Structures are given as C-alpha cells and as structure tokens.
Amino acid sequence: MRNRIIGLLAGTALIAASVAGYAEDKKKLVVGFSQIGAESGWRTANTASVKDEAKKRGIDLKFADAQQKQENQIKAIRSFIAQKVDVIAFSPVVETGWEPVLKEAKKAGIPVVLSDRAVEVSDESLYKCFIGSDFVEEGRRAGKWLVEKTGGKAQIAELVGTPGAAPAIDRKKGFEEVIAKYPDMKIIKSQSGDFTRAKGKEVMEAFLKSPEGKNINVLYAHNDDMALGAIQAMEEAGKKPGTDIIIVSIDGVKGAFEAMVAGKLNCTVECNPLIGPQLFDLIEKVAAGKEIPKRVVSEEGVFDQSQAQKELPNRKY
Numbered sequence: 001m002r003n004r005i006i007g008l009l010a011g012t013a014l015i016a017a018s019v020a021g022y023a024e025d026k027k028k029l030v031v032g033f034s035q036i037g038a039e040s041g042w043r044t045a046n047t048a049s050v051k052d053e054a055k056k057r058g059i060d061l062k063f064a065d066a067q068q069k070q071e072n073q074i075k076a077i078r079s080f081i082a083q084k085v086d087v088i089a090f091s092p093v094v095e096t097g098w099e100p101v102l103k104e105a106k107k108a109g110i111p112v113v114l115s116d117r118a119v120e121v122s123d124e125s126l127y128k129c130f131i132g133s134d135f136v137e138e139g140r141r142a143g144k145w146l147v148e149k150t151g152g153k154a155q156i157a158e159l160v161g162t163p164g165a166a167p168a169i170d171r172k173k174g175f176e177e178v179i180a181k182y183p184d185m186k187i188i189k190s191q192s193g194d195f196t197r198a199k200g201k202e203v204m205e206a207f208l209k210s211p212e213g214k215n216i217n218v219l220y221a222h223n224d225d226m227a228l229g230a231i232q233a234m235e236e237a238g239k240k241p242g243t244d245i246i247i248v249s250i251d252g253v254k255g256a257f258e259a260m261v262a263g264k265l266n267c268t269v270e271c272n273p274l275i276g277p278q279l280f281d282l283i284e285k286v287a288a289g290k291e292i293p294k295r296v297v298s299e300e301g302v303f304d305q306s307q308a309q310k311e312l313p314n315r316k317y
C-alpha cells in the first residue's frame with residue numbers, strides 16, 4: 001500500500017513536472033525569419049542584430065538565409081507555416097510576387113511582419129507591419145548633398161541595387177526627384193550592381209571603358225559595398241576616387257567611413273541595419289494580440305568627410 005502511494009505520488013509529480021515544462025515551452029515565442037542573404041556589410045550587421053536580439057529575449061528563432069533568391073524565401077515561409085510558428089518576419093528581396101504565400105500565412109492565422117524592405121500587394125491586410133528605412137528620403141538626401149557639393153553640375157554614373165528591390169526602386173526615385181530641378185545634372189550611365197562589392201567593381205569597370213566613361217565625374221551608388229567595389233575599379237583605371245570622381249553612397253557601414261577618412265569616398269547617407277530591438281518589440285506585441293502601427297521608420301543621418309574621423313569610432317556596423 002505504502003509503495004503504491006509513493007508510486008502514485010512520484011507519478012503525479014512526473015506529470016506535474018512535464019506539464020510545467022510544456023507550459024514553459026509554450027510560452028517561448030517561435031519566430032521564423034527569412035533573410036535575403038549576405039550580400040553586403042549592411043546585411044551582415046542586420047542579421048547579427050536580429051539574431052542577438054532574439055537570443056536576448058529567449059525567442060526561438062528559426063532563421064533561413066535565402067542567398068538572394070525569392071524562391072528560397074517563399075520556400076522558407078512555407079516551411080514556417082508548416083511548422084506553425086507564432087510570427088513570421090522577412091526581408092523581401094524584391095517587391096512583387098508575394099501575394100500567394102502571404103495569403104497562405106494569413107489563412108493559417110500567422111501574422112507577418114516585414115523587416116527592412118516593403119512589398120507591393122493589392123491587399124494590405126496580408127501583413128501586419130513594415131519596419132524599415134524611408135528609401136525615397138535616402139535617395140533625396142544623396143541628391144541634395146550632391147547639389148550642394150557640385151553646385152548643380154554633374155555627369156553621373158549610377159550603380160543601382162538589386163533589380164525590383166524596394167531600396168533600388170526608391171533610392172533611384174528620391175535621387176532623380178532632386179536632380180530633376182538641375183538641368184546640368186545628368187545620369188549618363190545606370191546599371192545594377194546587385195548591392196555587392198564584386199558587381200559594383202565589375203560594372204564600374206564597364207562604365208569607365210564605355211564611350212561616356214571619360215565624362216563621368218560623379219558616382220551615385222545605392223549602397224556602400226558597390227561604391228567600395230567601384231573605388232577599386234577607379235584606382236585600377238588610374239582615376240582618383242573622391243577627387244576625379246565624387247562619390248556618394250548609402251548605408252554608412254564602417255568601410256565607408258574608412259574610405260571617407262582616406263579621402264576616397266565623399267559622402268554616405270545612413271541606413272540603419274540595427275533594427276532587431278524594434279523588430280522584436282513589434283513581433284512580441286503582435287503575438288500578444290496587441291495593435292501595432294502599419295509603418296515604423298528607422299531614424300538615420302547623413303555623414304561627409306568632415307565628420308568621418310569623429311564618427312568612425314562610434315560606428316557599430
């Protein structure tokens with residue numbers, strides 16, 4: 001009898017313990033995050049920010065790297081749906097083509113938060129929130145800085161980001177909007193460098209070899225990595241980057257500040273990749289069924305060579 005009671009007590013304790021464990025597991029938020037890839041210094045910093053913040057908050061993060069392919073992102077999102085994660089977040093490589101998979105997530109009752117880049121959908125209820133920069137404004141900032149620097153006269157080569165990506169479309173738009181008011185500012189070459197250093201170098205080489213090459217006196221690059229690649233191409237072609245060709249780019253990564261200190265890059269417009277904390281604030285709220293804003297914009301600045309030395313030690317990415 002005694003043994004049976006002890007056995008019963010032990011059994012009850014075991015059940016109680018496993019129920020408590022289950023409850024604890026249940027409480028742990030499960031988030032699926034589909035990242036674009038590792039195409040730039042910006043992206044590497046962004047990935048670190050997302051992973052660090054999830055760890056800090058004890059979130060079970062399912063992280064998938066899409067190697068810059070939309071099809072891989074769609075596959076990852078489908079697998080998050082199959083795994084019944086609590087929230088899905090992703091950085092869409094391009095703007096279009098997301099409706100079917102977003103509808104699947106909605107049907108499964110899983111809220112979606114867009115991180116860093118926006119999508120183009122006919123039904124806004126397919127995602128809960130978009131947190132990221134104002135890319136049109138970044139393009140305007142680059143344009144305005146260039147107007148000041150050149151007095152409204154420039155023969156511009158443009159290194160565009162990934163075709164169809166929100167920051168490529170919007171940074172072009174904002175920049176063109178500003179320079180349109182200056183008839184002596186013209187984009188004479190424009191091509192995608194896919195946001196990578198290697199492609200930026202390759203395309204700049206082709207620009208310089210083209211018939212218009214000798215007229216280029218400004219480079220506008222949609223991100224720092226492409227500008228850094230282009231700087232190499234200019235040097236190899238015997239040009240002085242930062243002097244013969246004025247260079248303005250976007251992101252504000254450490255390498256851009258180093259290039260400014262060395263006099264090779266003239267200006268970078270900041271785009272903050274460290275959005276992990278803001279992102280998980282939104283994710284936790286949406287998981288708790290709370291209302292969140294549809295659009296959250298990150299704060300950022302503009303830095304030129306005169307501020308580079310002072311700012312360099314402060315750069316976290």
Ligand code: GYE
Nearest residue numbers: 039040042043167195223
């Ligand atoms: O500017 C670029 C990266 O989406 C804001 O993607 C991001 C951009 C960033 O590859 O360097």
